[in-house]
Amino acid sequence: xxxxxxxxxxxxxxxxxxxxxxxxxxxxxxxxxxxxxxxxxxxxxxxxxxxxxxxxxxxxxxxxxxxxxxxxxxxxxxxxxxxxxxxxxxxxxxxxxxxxxxxxxxxxxxxxxxxxxxxxxxxxxxxxxxxxxxxxxxxxxxxxxxxxxxxxxxxxxxxxxxxxxxxxxxxxxxxxxxxxxxxxxxxxxxxxxxxxxxxxxxxxxxxxxxxxxxxxxxxxxxxxxxx
Amino acid sequence: xxxxxxxxxxxxxxxxxxxxxxxxxxxxxxxxxxxxxxxxxxxxxxxxxxxxxxxxxxxxxxxxxxxxxxxxxxxxxxxxxxxxxxxxxxxxxxxxxxxxxxxxxxxxxxxxxxxxxxxxxxxxxxxxxxxxxxxxxxxxxxxxxxxxxxxxxxxxxxxxxxxxxxxxxxxxxxxxxxxxxxxxxxxxxxxxxxxxxxxxxxxxxxxxxxxxxxxxxxxxxxxxxxx
DNA sequence: TATAAATGATAGTAAAGCTATTATTTTTGG
DNA sequence: CCAAAAATAATAGCTTTACTATCATTTATA
Numbered sequence: 001x002x003x004x005x006x007x008x009x010x011x012x013x014x015x016x017x018x019x020x021x022x023x024x025x026x027x028x029x030x031x032x033x034x035x036x037x038x039x040x041x042x043x044x045x046x047x048x049x050x051x052x053x054x055x056x057x058x059x060x061x062x063x064x065x066x067x068x069x070x071x072x073x074x075x076x077x078x079x080x081x082x083x084x085x086x087x088x089x090x091x092x093x094x095x096x097x098x099x100x101x102x103x104x105x106x107x108x109x110x111x112x113x114x115x116x117x118x119x120x121x122x123x124x125x126x127x128x129x130x131x132x133x134x135x136x137x138x139x140x141x142x143x144x145x146x147x148x149x150x151x152x153x154x155x156x157x158x159x160x161x162x163x164x165x166x167x168x169x170x171x172x173x174x175x176x177x178x179x180x181x182x183x184x185x186x187x188x189x190x191x192x193x194x195x196x197x198x199x200x201x202x203x204x205x206x207x208x209x210x211x212x213x214x215x216x217x218x219x220x221x222x223x224x225x226x227x
Numbered sequence: 228x229x230x231x232x233x234x235x236x237x238x239x240x241x242x243x244x245x246x247x248x249x250x251x252x253x254x255x256x257x258x259x260x261x262x263x264x265x266x267x268x269x270x271x272x273x274x275x276x277x278x279x280x281x282x283x284x285x286x287x288x289x290x291x292x293x294x295x296x297x298x299x300x301x302x303x304x305x306x307x308x309x310x311x312x313x314x315x316x317x318x319x320x321x322x323x324x325x326x327x328x329x330x331x332x333x334x335x336x337x338x339x340x341x342x343x344x345x346x347x348x349x350x351x352x353x354x355x356x357x358x359x360x361x362x363x364x365x366x367x368x369x370x371x372x373x374x375x376x377x378x379x380x381x382x383x384x385x386x387x388x389x390x391x392x393x394x395x396x397x398x399x400x401x402x403x404x405x406x407x408x409x410x411x412x413x414x415x416x417x418x419x420x421x422x423x424x425x426x427x428x429x430x431x432x433x434x435x436x437x438x439x440x441x442x443x444x445x446x447x448x449x450x451x452x453x454x
Numbered sequence: 455t456a457t458a459a460a461t462g463a464t465a466g467t468a469a470a471g472c473t474a475t476t477a478t479t480t481t482t483g484g
Numbered sequence: 485c486c487a488a489a490a491a492t493a494a495t496a497g498c499t500t501t502a503c504t505a506t507c508a509t510t511t512a513t514a
Binding site: 038039041042130131133134136137138139141142145150153154157172173174175176177178179180183184187188190191194195197198199200201213216217220221224 | 265266268269357358360361363364365366368369372377380381384399400401402403404405406407410411414415417418421422424425426427428440443444447448451
């Protein structure tokens with residue numbers, strides 16, 4: 001039998017569960033491809049329907065609007081990443097090693113996970129870099145938050161925050177540092193590729209440079225000989 | 228006579244210079260108010276025209292589209308902030324003090340500058356927090372960059388990067404750290420007010436908490452006793 | 455004071471963002 | 485296996501957004 005990883009999703013994000021039908025899985029698969037290709041602003045349900053070979057109204061039966069679909073695939077990614085972190089740091093005792101592995105996972109290019117046949121995690125990672133912050137930078141972030149749309153992101157920040165506290169139980173800003181690591185990993189990646197003079201990375205555009213910058217930043221303040 | 232600060236703007240951002248006419252200045256003034264109030268997604272030239280008491284076509288004579296208008300007001304803000312930094316740190320010798328002042332300027336609530344009668348910097352600061360990253364998180368960031376749309380942001384990063392190097396000439400990531408400080412100042416502010424569990428700040432929601440977090444983060448790595 | 459430049463008033467178009475209706479498949483429970 | 489229910493397809497239509505065009509009128513300026 002084929003093993004498939006299932007990420008538990010917030011039921012209020014969709015009208016009909018896209019995991020439960022061929023059309024639904026196609027919506028997820030092609031929306032990831034299309035958002036990555038055209039960017040979220042140019043992405044429309046009409047174009048998505050064409051790509052799948054269905055109709056606009058068909059998509060609307062699954063998702064109320066394109067913003068909820070974006071939040072859905074982003075939540076899915078955070079759920080998947082949390083699973084990856086748990087899996088990859090399972091037998092690691094040293095919290096510093098663990099935090100380094102987390103930073104590496106966040107800042108490295110992701111490979112498509114074959115356990116999830118209808119999701120291309122590599123593209124999803126690119127979407128997070130370029131569109132991730134648009135999921136919460138809205139006027140309706142308050143209501144979205146009440147609906148628990150950002151729970152997977154918060155859970156991930158808590159997980160990382162706990163590892164930070166294992167490194168230094170008296171560190172004052174575990175959550176802020178966790179959200180900072182996540183966002184800076186993506187931002188520096190975007191800048192490296194698109195606005196390189198906002199960074200100090202060379203033209204090789206290797207993600208390892210971002211990892212080194214983050215390691216320097218994070219471990220200087222978490223393991224601070226001065227305080 | 229009344230002193231007015233003028234920020235030099237990129238000529239390709241507009242079709243007609245909005246600083247040079249009453250209508251133009253009204254476009255700037257009301258777009259800042261309207262984007263702050265409704266968010267950039269809901270902001271339209273039609274609503275802006277109504278707010279001013281002119282017509283949609285009238286706005287289009289000044290700006291090609293709402294994205295360029297957003298880039299315009301954001302560039303304006305970076306230019307103004309660069310001026311503020313130069314002004315406020317003019318006679319400060321110690322680079323550490325200087326960098327602390329820059330962090331404070333970036334993370335504090337801004338007061339409306341009376342030298343610029345048609346721009347409310349306080350609102351503009353809120354726009355930067357909630358909409359700033361949308362100015363570059365687009366598929367056309369490459370072309371926009373060629374047109375020098377992000378020069379004021381880059382200049383500011385260079386200025387901050389130089390102060391960082393004054394603090395520690397062997398620090399490896401002055402530009403990345405500068406862009407990180409700017410973005411994290413805004414992000415943590417947004418999180419503090421909208422998704423507080425992504426931060427460690429208490430309910431007082433005082434910006435001073437963000438400043439402390441940033442000072443800890445920045446100076447641990449810039450003045451690192453370990454390296 | 456003529457003339458050019460800017461603005462106002464109005465109209466119109468294509469696409470985006472939805473909703474509704476009916477017909478046709480596909481699924482599934484008795 | 486068949487009938488009812490559920491999902492999908494096909495089509496239409498409506499409002500708003502994003503933008504362009506035209507022409508009349510006001511305002512600035514040589």
